[in-house]
Amino acid sequence: MRPVLLEMDGFASFREPAAVDFREVDYFALVGPTGSGKSTVIDAITFALYGSVPRWNNRRTVANALAPTTDRGTVRLVFDLAEHRYVAARELRRAAAGGVGVKNARLERLADPDALGTPDDITEVLASDSEVTPAVEKLLGLPFEHFITCVVLPQGDFAEFLHAQPARRQEILVKLMGLEIYPRIAQAANTEAERARQRAELLAQQLEEFTDATEYAEQAAQGRVATLEEVAERVRAALPELAEHGAAVTEARRACETLTAERDRLRAVAVLAGPEELGKRERDIKAAEEAADEQLAAAEAADTAAREQLAAAPPRAPLEQARRDHMELDALERRLPATQALQRHCARALSDVTAAEEEAEGLALQARRTQEATARSHLAAALRPHLRDGAACPVCGQRVTTTPGPPAAPDLDRAEQARVRADREVERLREAWTEAFRAEQRATGELNALTGRIVALRSVLADALTREQTTAALALRERWEGAADAADARLRRARAARASAEQATTRVRREVQAAWSALEHVRDPLVTLGAPVPDRDDLAAAWTALVSWAAAAATTREAALSGAYERLARVRGELTTAEGRLVGVLATHEVALHAGRPLTETAEPAVAAALEGARQEARRLIERRKQAAKLDMQRQHKERAHQVARTLGHLLRADGFPRWLVATTLDTLVAEASGTLAELSGGQFELTHDDGGFLAVDHADADSRRPVRTLSGGESFQASLALALALSAQLPAMAAAGAAQLESIFLDEGFGALDEATLETVAATLEELATRRDQVVGIVTHIDALAERVPVRFAVRRGQGTSSIQREAP
Ligand SMILES: Nc1ncnc2c1ncn2[C@@H]1O[C@H](COP(=O)(O)OP(=O)(O)OP(=O)(O)O)[C@@H](O)[C@H]1O
Ligand SMILES: [Mg+2]
Incomplete structure (x- = not known):
């Protein structure tokens, strides 16, 4: 991990936005007065990556990241790792109830390895929120504790690795060197050993099924083949005689059959019902x-x-x-x-x-x-x-003289x-x-x-x-x-x-x-038997003539039959004797015959079948012996594989091998650190270890050995620096693939305890580390003489309630 750009805003004493540009910087010093914020810069780097800081002493709380008067802060670290550029960023918020929490944590990979992660840059989000810290640990190959032991030597805690218990140191080294792989290999070897053992057992079981495939059995099968070949020859020789007897029997039997059939046919001739009545x-x-x-x-x-x-x-x-x-x-x-x-x-x-x-x-x-x-x-x-007397009649007009009396009315x-x-x-x-x-x-x-x-x-x-x-x-x-x-x-x-x-x-x-x-x-x-020609004019006469002829002819055949049967009995006897001889031979050699069919037909195929069976058995035994040999070879092979895997599992068991590796590494590490320490201490001290515990060899005191805890503050710093430098130098060569790459080292103080000569040696050593090994070396120091020798200096100041940082010329 090489830092590229650090941005802080509201983080601890940096209440105003501040940025540190590490581009083209291999070796830098953070300088400034006491309490100005130098350690806070190193803290910000750690916080951006792991969400915590060593001096808080508690990984679960981040309350200290925000100054009591601030409610929000951000930290963003752009860094390079193995040809890629990444951004780790976290935001701090103070809730209404006063608690502080981390928000919007992100780990991103920049598409452009030269970009600085501005909002316009294209990124791939690798993890967010609670997943960021595990993702960083995986990416760097270092958990928080190891990071603050090997990469950052925090102010006051720089001797952590030097003074650590052997078990803890072993744990750190196992992690740094990526040695966790060996227990896994041991486990895999044990699994493989078990698998090979089971397979070998299975093969042994399979082999048990081949107990019949012995050399003796194979020889016996070959012997039977030879015997049956002889029998086949004898059968072939005997067959013509048998065939002759058989033919004689067949002929005699046919003669009997012919006579019997003719007699029966003649007897069967009967007068058709009623030819007389029909006429x-x-x-x-x-x-x-x-x-x-x-x-x-x-x-x-x-x-x-x-x-x-x-x-x-x-x-x-x-x-x-x-x-x-x-x-x-x-x-x-x-x-x-x-x-x-x-x-x-x-x-x-x-x-x-x-x-x-x-x-x-x-x-x-x-x-x-x-x-x-x-x-x-x-x-x-x-x-x-x-009418009136003297008056004129109204009818006739004549004068009425006498008035008549009243007439009767009609x-x-x-x-x-x-x-x-x-x-x-x-x-x-x-x-x-x-x-x-x-x-x-x-x-x-x-x-x-x-x-x-x-x-x-x-x-x-x-x-x-x-x-x-x-x-x-x-x-x-x-x-x-x-x-x-x-x-x-x-x-x-x-x-x-x-x-x-x-x-x-x-x-x-x-x-x-x-x-x-x-x-x-x-x-x-x-x-064909001589039937008479019928009289075409008389049906009855024709029938009578035919029937009487048939009766006479049947009697003749009957007489001939007894002679024919005598001959048949004789030739049959001859055939049975010849067959009995051959059957005896076949039975002796266990050749099974097909019952119910003539020996001339069955004898040869039976011997051939038996011979084929014997040959198959011989071939089968040869084949089975081959299979058995192959199985045995496989079994032996699996047995060896089992032994090897078991030995490997045994050797790697219970981290024995990593422990051995760590011990070896420690030897190398201590040897290198010892050389550096000798240089830093002007030849007074060397470093050695005894069963994981570090001991200082004091040449000024009759080469006496004593625990490193007895060293003074300045001596402890020298020893720790020597160890840290040795770690940085040796790890890439010693570690397994996938181990951590310690490309940076940040030393927060400790130089004050050194005298001038030692300081000179330390300064030279750090310069060489930065230039020759292409590592980023960052130091925090109050010592001007040291600071002046560092090519890039960032001046940290404290004023108006906030820290600020600025790169000093050049
Ligand atoms: N969480 C915080 N909130 C506000 N101020 C803080 C916080 N943590 C530390 N400080 C203060 O910030 C200032 C800078 O601290 P820092 O440890 O970075 O100083 P420094 O420059 O390393 O000093 P020194 O040279 O003494 O080591 C100090 O005054 C410190 O008390
Ligand atoms: Mg400090």
Whole structure:
């Protein structure tokens, strides 16, 4: 870590913004009066990185970072590390309740390694808030405690590493050198050892399954292969003889089988059921067919005669018309007298009503006249009271001489009623007349129609047959029609009988054909055995001839069979003897035979299979022995791996190896620091260690060794500085990869305890450190002589309640 830029605002005594530019600065001094703020600058660097400061003595509280009169502060450190540039920044806030907390902590990597982390620069945020300190520890490879021991030697605490307990020092060195890796290696080695052991055990278990794969077993398998090869040779040699015996048996057996089969076939020849009866049926059906033919001819003749007779008879329709006319004429003639009487009656009624109507009209006229006379009489009677003697008559104008007495008044109403009755009678009789007239018209019309129809019928029937003749002719015709129908039915029946006879004939013919086919079927296979040729005209005779021949031939075969069986028994015996010999050989050598099949077929394949099995077994054993050897090699290999890993784990166990490394490192460190201390102390002191505890070798006191705690303040500073310088110089060479890179060292005071000569040596040593080793060296000192030798000086001042810092020329 090399500081580049430090900015403070409100941090401790720096209440106003202040910045320290470390660019191009390798060796600098912070100078200024007591209490001006020099240590605070170093604190700010530590605070920016770790959020704490050594002198607070408590990592959890940051209250001291803010002056009591300030509420907010910021610290920002730009630094370089391994070719990258980073910014660590923290903000301090005082809460209303008075507590102080850190806000907006950030660790960022700048995209541009020359930038200074202004707001415009591009950055990658590596961590924020509570993650910043762990991220810094990881980045620098140093926890806070080690940082303030090895990089910053704080004022008053610079002898921390010198005076530390051996265990703590070891812890610091383990961390600085990145030696935590070794316990991890030990753990990994132990795991690997366990894994190798398990694998070796597994391989040993697997090997147990190969106990059969011995050299003896392999030799035995090879021996069996050789034996079976010999057996195979013997089988090959024996097979031709066996085949000959087998062929003889087969031949003898075939002869027996052939004779048996021929005998059975001949015995099986039987007469087909009913060839005799079939001949009779054929004859019967022929006769039936002839009879049906005759019946049909007779029926056809009868039918023809009946039809001719019917054709000669008068036609039916005119006869039926004449019969209908006769019947109608009879009916009309029966109706004529009544119709005539009715017409006469109607004529009479008409004349009667005519006379009555004329009389009624006369009476009505008379009644009208009577009514008129009555009316006049009534008028006269009305006038008469007005007549006066001597006065002129109002009717005739003549003078009335004598006034007549009052006349009786005529009855006007009766005269009118009489006239109305007479008019009504006239009206009624007129209606009766109309009625009578219509009836007379109808009766006359009906009579005329009747007489007209009678005249017409009589004229039609004048030349026709009489009624009796017509009836007789019709009866005769119907009889002939019936005869024709009967003949027709008989003809149809005869035809059906003929057709059924024909079918029966066809059926029987087929049966006869089938019987011949059956005979051929039985005979054909027997032709080779000498079956006789059949008589084609007589089915029964043909069958009889065939059957008697078959019986004779079967008897001949039966006789030949006993000889054939004797031969078969003999050749079979010979075959069994030869087979028994071979089976014995195979059984001796445990060659399994396929049961149920001839030895000639199975013996050779069985031996070949056994031989193949034996060869496979031999190959399998060779293969298994190879596998076993390979497994054993692997097991041994794993066993060795287990031993190595176990030894490594053992050697590295419980940080034994880091301890050893630390001890070795300490030797180197102490040797280097001892040389530096000798220089710084003008040859008086050297440094050594005993089991981790530092001892000073005082050459001014008979090379006595004493604990470093007995050194004076200035001597302690010299020893601490020597150790710090040795650490800076040696760590990169000694440490494991990933260890801390101590690129800076900040010494806060301690120089005041040195005399002039020592100061000179210290100054020279620091100059060399800064220039030759390319490290940043920062010192805080009050000693002008020392400060003047440092190329860059930052003057820290305190005034107006705040500290300020400024780089002094040049
Ligand atoms: N948290 C704080 N708030 C305010 N002032 C503080 C705080 N811590 C320290 N101070 C004061 O800040 C001033 C600077 O302290 P600092 O330790 O930096 O001085 P210095 O320059 O190192 O002095 P010296 O030469 O004595 O070591 C001192 O007056 C100190 O008392
Ligand atoms: Mg100080």
